[in-house]
Structure formats: C-alpha cells, structure tokens
Amino acid sequence: MIFLMRIDARLHTPMYFFLSHLSFVDIGFSAVVIPKMLGDLFEERKTISFLGCALHQWFFGFLGATTECFLLASVAYDWYVAIFNPLLYSVAMYQRLCIQMESGPYAASFTSTMNHTTGALQLPFCGPNVINHFFCDISPLLILICADISVNKMVLFVMAGSMLIFSSLMIITSYIYNLIANIRIGSAEGRHKAFSTCSCHLTAASIFYGTLFFNYVQPRASFSLDLHKVLSVFYIAVIPMSNPLIYSLRNKEVKDAIHRTIAKIKFCISN
Template sequence: MLTDISVEKKVISFFGYAAQIWFFGQFVVTECFLLASMAYDQYMAICKPLLYTLIISQRVCVQLVVGPYAVGPMSTMTHTTFTFRLPYCGPNIINHFFCDLLPVLSLACVDTHINQFVLFLFAGALGVLSGMIMLVSYIYIVFAILRIHSVEGRHKAFSTCPSHLTAVSILYGTLFFIYVRPSSSFSLDINKVVSVFYTAVIPMLNPLIYSLRNREVKDSFRRTLEKKQFLMSR
C-alpha cells in the first residue's frame, strides 16, 4: 500500500503477484493462530497461575509460536495453486491496493465459483478452529474470574484481556466480512475499505494495544510526558 502511494506507475509482475498472495495468506493464517495461542496463554495465566511456569515451559512457548507458522502453508499452497492455474486473458488492472485472492479471481476468463467455495471452506474452517480455541479459553477465564471474591482481584485478572479481545474482534470481524459471506453481496470497493483494518489499522494499533498494558511502559510513557511538560514550562 505504501509503495502504491509513493510511486506513479503501479505495476507488479504475475509471479510477484503470486508471491505476495502466498506471503499474505501465510501471515494472515499465522496471525489468527497466534491470537489463539495468546488466548491459551491467558487461560493458563489466569486459571492455573501456580502451574503456569511449569506447564508453559520454553518448549511449549516454542510450539505455540512455531505451530501457527506451520498451519499457514497448507491453506496458502491450495489457494495459490488453484488461483494461478486459471486462464487470464482479459484486463490486467487489479481493483485493490495489495495482492489478494478475490480481486485476481475477478480477472479470470472462466467461472471461479469452485475457487470461491474453496476459499470460503478454508477461511471458515481455519477461522472456526482458531476461534473455538479462543472461545473455550475465554469461557474458562470468565468462570475463573467470577470465582474471585474481591473486586480488585477480578479487575486485575480481567485487565489483561481487553487488549487481546480488541485485536481479535477487529481481525476476525474484517476477515469474516470479506471471505465468509455470500457471493451475492460481494463488492471489491467495499472489500478495499474493510481490508484497510486488518492490513493497516491492526498492525498500527498492536504496539499501542499490547504495550500500554505493561506497567513499565506506562511508567516510561508518563515520565516522558512529565519531562516534556517540565522543559516546556522552562
């Protein structure tokens, strides 16, 4: 998107488009399952705090990170192979600001309903699987928080959840709107607007969402503001 804004001639090769779709699909699937891993980590930290360091060992941490990266290639390989085996003999202008599956499918010279069905199937299956992991984790988290007697304890336990839930809501809301909805309501122009959220807004908000819950970051941010106000007052 930044490249398209900065250059006058917006051109990409056929293989460059395929490569960008591959990596884009890989990282979208990875992010979904990384969020699921984070939900499981939240569950262990809140529901089993005394066993947390024993269960979430270094080996488990590596598995929670490597696992999401291992899931992506299966989905990405299927979509990329199916998409670029289609004949493209018409217009070559892509109605989007990055390489995505639906805009390139609209340029194919044949019926693409099978491709759209496969995309719907994979997006739905992966979304439901990662979403179920988060849903079950948060059900246990809610019950664990309700068992805490003090209001301060409940607030402290729940304060670790909103940042994660915010990122999940924005990402899954936009992904399901684009990839898991009837083709009759399909619109590339609407998709371009919605795509901005999970390609630009979420990466921009992530440092703010996750860092500002850290006490050290908050204290550092507060000291920086106080220092600036002191220098301005002088």
C-alpha cells in the first residue's frame, strides 16, 4: 500500500498520505513483536536479554498505540474536512498542515515512550525474571520491579488515559459531523455508501481503542495479565491486518490504482 500510494500520482492526496503512514506504523510495531513471538513457539527455553527487552519495549512503544491513535484521528479529521468543505479541501488541508499532523503523532509517541521505558528500566529488577507475556510490554515489566512503582503506574495511567481520551474524542466528533452530513445526502445510494464506510471505520477504531483502554487505563486492582495477553493480540495482529482492508482496499481509487499498476507491470514484462 505504501508503494502504491507513492508511485500513483492520483493517490497523492492528504488522505492517502495519512493512510501510508498508518500502514508504516502497522508494519512497524507488528514486526517488532510477531517475529520474536513466532520464534518462541519453537523454542523450549524462551529468553531475551535486558538490552533486547529494552529495545523491544522502546520500538513497540514508539511505533505502537500513541502514533496509531493520532494517525486514526488525522484520518477522521481529513475525512471530515473532505465532506464538509469539499470546495476548500485543498486549501484547508495544505501540505504544511498535513506534515504537522503526521509528525505530531511521532513526536508524542517518542516522548511518551522515552518516559515509560527509561522510567521503568532504571529501577532495580532483583526479583523474578520471568515476563508473563509474549513480548516486553510495560505492564508485565512493572510487576517484576522490586521497588516502589506507584509513580510509574500513575504516569502510565495519566499519559495513556489522556492520549486515548483526546484522540478518541477527535475521532468521535469528526464522525458525528460526518454522519450529519451523510444524512443530508440526497441519493439513497450515496447515503448507504457513506454509512457503510463510516461504520467500518468506527468498528476498527472501537476495537483498537477498546483493547487499549482495557490494557492500559483499567484500575490495577482488576488488572489481569491473562486478559492483557489475549487483548494484545488484537492490536498487534488483528488490527494491523484489518486496517488495509478497511481504510484502503475498499476505496475505488485504490482498486483502480492497483489495476493500473498491474497493467503497467504486465506491459513492461511483455516488452
């Protein structure tokens, strides 16, 4: 999808600019976790070094939830502008604004990850060294620390909660306005198509945000590592696999771009 959006000039629009970065993030944080997880399935003794675990946690945090949440919010805002101001769309979504909306999630994710990772890994690990998870996530790592981690828990709760609430409010507000605009569409076919697209986007966002809320914002008293592991599979494997289908492959422009690219490849091979 990233390659297609780069080589096809008709996809050089703000929406596909954000979707290409969403695809990059999906590839990134899945590639950090899944190869190690699959390798451990064939290993009797599953180990990871302290440095490896730190890098694992850092890259997963940087390319994970924070970046994807705000990129999804950027996609929702872009769709809102396209529906409510179609004539002024190219003016409202100018290049500098798109770059700021794209670089902002990476900056927020970098700051958040540095706080969580450095704050946790500089504390002493003098107890058990078995991580009750299939990757080095921050929650199971905090359990292994033999020191006061109340500050770490509070920082994680506040930062994760504020990030999730702020970005989810942006998405919900954008889709409410989009639904209002869709109701005003005169064509029944146009309303059906718009509602279908909106419902798919909301379903994907709801699953993603729901798993993150349960994993990182729920009270520690009701925290369950077994449930945490199950829910982690959704935002590590299921969501990255479904995002291209929901946000890209269902679009007519993307389908046409795929056909044009295949035709060009066939033409080059035949020549």
